Amino acid sequence: MLQHQTSSEALELTYREAVRQAIRDALARDQRVFLMGEDVGRYGGCYAVTKGLLAEFGPERIRDTPLSESGFTGAGIGAAMAGMRPIVELMTVNFSLLALDQILNNAATIRHMSGNQFGVPLVIRLATGAGRQVAAQHSHSLEGWYAHIPGIKVLAPATIEDARGMLWTALEDPDPVLIFENVMLYNMTGKLAADAGPVDIDKAAVRRAGRDITLITYGESLWKTLDAAAALAADNIEAEVIDLRTLRPLDDQTIVASVTKTRRAVIVDEGWRSGSLAAEVCTRIVEQAFWELDAPIGRVCSEETPIPYARHLEEAAMPQVPRIAAAAKAALGRT
Numbered sequence: 001m002l003q004h005q006t007s008s009e010a011l012e013l014t015y016r017e018a019v020r021q022a023i024r025d026a027l028a029r030d031q032r033v034f035l036m037g038e039d040v041g042r043y044g045g046c047y048a049v050t051k052g053l054l055a056e057f058g059p060e061r062i063r064d065t066p067l068s069e070s071g072f073t074g075a076g077i078g079a080a081m082a083g084m085r086p087i088v089e090l091m092t093v094n095f096s097l098l099a100l101d102q103i104l105n106n107a108a109t110i111r112h113m114s115g116n117q118f119g120v121p122l123v124i125r126l127a128t129g130a131g132r133q134v135a136a137q138h139s140h141s142l143e144g145w146y147a148h149i150p151g152i153k154v155l156a157p158a159t160i161e162d163a164r165g166m167l168w169t170a171l172e173d174p175d176p177v178l179i180f181e182n183v184m185l186y187n188m189t190g191k192l193a194a195d196a197g198p199v200d201i202d203k204a205a206v207r208r209a210g211r212d213i214t215l216i217t218y219g220e221s222l223w224k225t226l227d228a229a230a231a232l233a234a235d236n237i238e239a240e241v242i243d244l245r246t247l248r249p250l251d252d253q254t255i256v257a258s259v260t261k262t263r264r265a266v267i268v269d270e271g272w273r274s275g276s277l278a279a280e281v282c283t284r285i286v287e288q289a290f291w292e293l294d295a296p297i298g299r300v301c302s303e304e305t306p307i308p309y310a311r312h313l314e315e316a317a318m319p320q321v322p323r324i325a326a327a328a329k330a331a332l333g334r335t
Contacts, residue, residue, distance in 0.1 A: 009194040016186040018160045019049050019125075022167040023087065027057050030085055033171065036063035036072055037089030037125075046091045047127055047186050073099035073124070077107050080122040085171050093128040093180065094140045107176040108151030119174040123167065129182040129220055129270055130318055136306035139314070141270040143180045143219075144277035147248040153177045154248040155201055158222040160190035162245060165199030177201070180247075182220035182270075204251035206258065210240035213328050214258040216281055217268035218244040221319055225268050228324035239328055247277060255281065256289045264331045266298035268319050273301035298327040 013021070026033045035050065041064040044051030054062040065072040069090060076086040090096045096103070107120045130139035147154045155170065155177060157163045163181070170177035207222065208229050217225045222243050229239040240258050244250065259265045265285055269278035278299045285297060303317040329335055 010191040011194055012189060012191055013160065014186065015160055015163050015181075015188045015190070016047065016049050018163040018192060019167070019181060019186075020051070020053070022164045023050065024053060024056070026085075026087070026167060026171055027053070027061055030171070032083065032085040033087065034061045034063060034079075034084065035087045035089065036065050036076065038065055038067060038091050040064060040089050045089070047183065049181075049186070050089070069095050069098035070102055073102040074106065076122050076124070077102060077110075077120055080120045080176075081110070081118055086122055087167075087171070088122065088124045090124060090126045092134075092138045092140075093126045093142050094137055096124075096126055096142070103146070103152070103176070103178075104149055108149050111175060112151065120176050121171070121174050122176045123170045124176065124178045125167075126178060126180050127183050128180040129184055130302070130307045130314060131184040131220070133309055133311055133314060135309040139307035141219075141272075141302065143178075143247055144269070144271045144275075144280075146178055146180075147250075147277055147280070149248070151175065152248065153201060153246065155179045155246055156218040156244065157181065158185065158219050158243055158245070160188070160192045161196060162199055164192055164196050166201055168198035169201045172198070173201070180219065184220045188223075201246055202249065202251065204245055204254040205243045206240060206254070207243045208239065208241040210238040210262065212238050212262055213264040213266065213331055214240045214242060214255075214262045215266050215268060215324065215328060216242045216244065216255060216258075218247060219270065221268045221270050224319060224321050225324055228321045228328065231321065231325050232328055235329075235334075237328065237332065237334070244281075250281065250284065252284055252288060255285065259285050259289050260292045263292055263294040265293075266300060266324070266327045266331055268300045268324055270302055270319060272304055273299060274304060276301055295331045295333070298331045300324050300327050
């Protein structure tokens with residue numbers, strides 16, 4: 001999809017408000033769109049993303065559901081197959097495991113299993129990530145798990161523009177799309193064009209140009225990585241920062257082009273190191289650009305532990321700016 005041409009007028013809003021605006025616009029634009037999930041209506045959503053939408057669109061379009069992720073995700077699959085355009089909200093990413101059978105064995109496979117007779121144009125929104133002191137059961141970063149599944153697209157919007165525009169494009173996709181919204185981004189503020197529209201959901205973005213090393217990341221870690229790049233610049237190290245944006249399918253072309261230029265890479269991934277998305281990106285670089293590398297690829301991931309509740313331990317378990325900058329310096333032999 002081509003980037004929507006926007007006006008110069010810009011509004012300041014939060015990431016939360018950008019997602020709400022995206023949902024509101026989708027509901028107004030297409031009568032087939034409806035939203036359902038736990039507490040999305042009267043309560044306004046666990047993270048207040050859907051506040052006010054019930055009063056505006058009514059209970060037929062904003063549907064509070066029982067505590068049954070498998071049940072209402074399955075209902076969303078059926079509605080999508082019947083011609084609707086459902087948005088299913090799974091309150092936190094760990095709750096999505098209760099719907100994994102529906103996502104993996106139904107939504108992702110129906111086009112294949114039906115010989116291309118049926119599709120599932122379903123969008124699932126999931127709150128993901130740590131940092132809000134909600135302890136081990138509600139702090140997962142499982143987007144790498146879902147990026148393993150063929151038949152779906154996996155998105156991780158990190159900017160206000162992507163939070164607003166990716167939902168638009170996802171709702172036009174004929175197959176299931178999962179959108180992972182990092183909980184630490186909801187209060188982030190930024191500028192958005194008043195007439196902002198859809199954005200691509202199949203390309204990575206170069207968020208900072210550089211010549212010395214490529215830093216590859218996604219989601220909330222983008223902002224830590226940009227801060228690390230700014231710190232490195234003070235030491236005359238110019239880091240290029242790649243925002244993956246789409247985790248399945250990965251944009252190999254943008255990744256490889258950057259690494260071919262800088263000849264060094266570090267991947268920053270809030271998921272656990274073992275079997276991580278970072279490991280997949282590392283392998284693709286080695287497969288496609290091994291002879292361009294001047295140093296081993298580095299990784300900065302969360303510690304291999306359930307995410308602690310105590311704030312200082314939670315922060316220590318996650319990728320932070322000093323660790324990212326140190327990994328970049330190590331790849332450059334400047335420890």
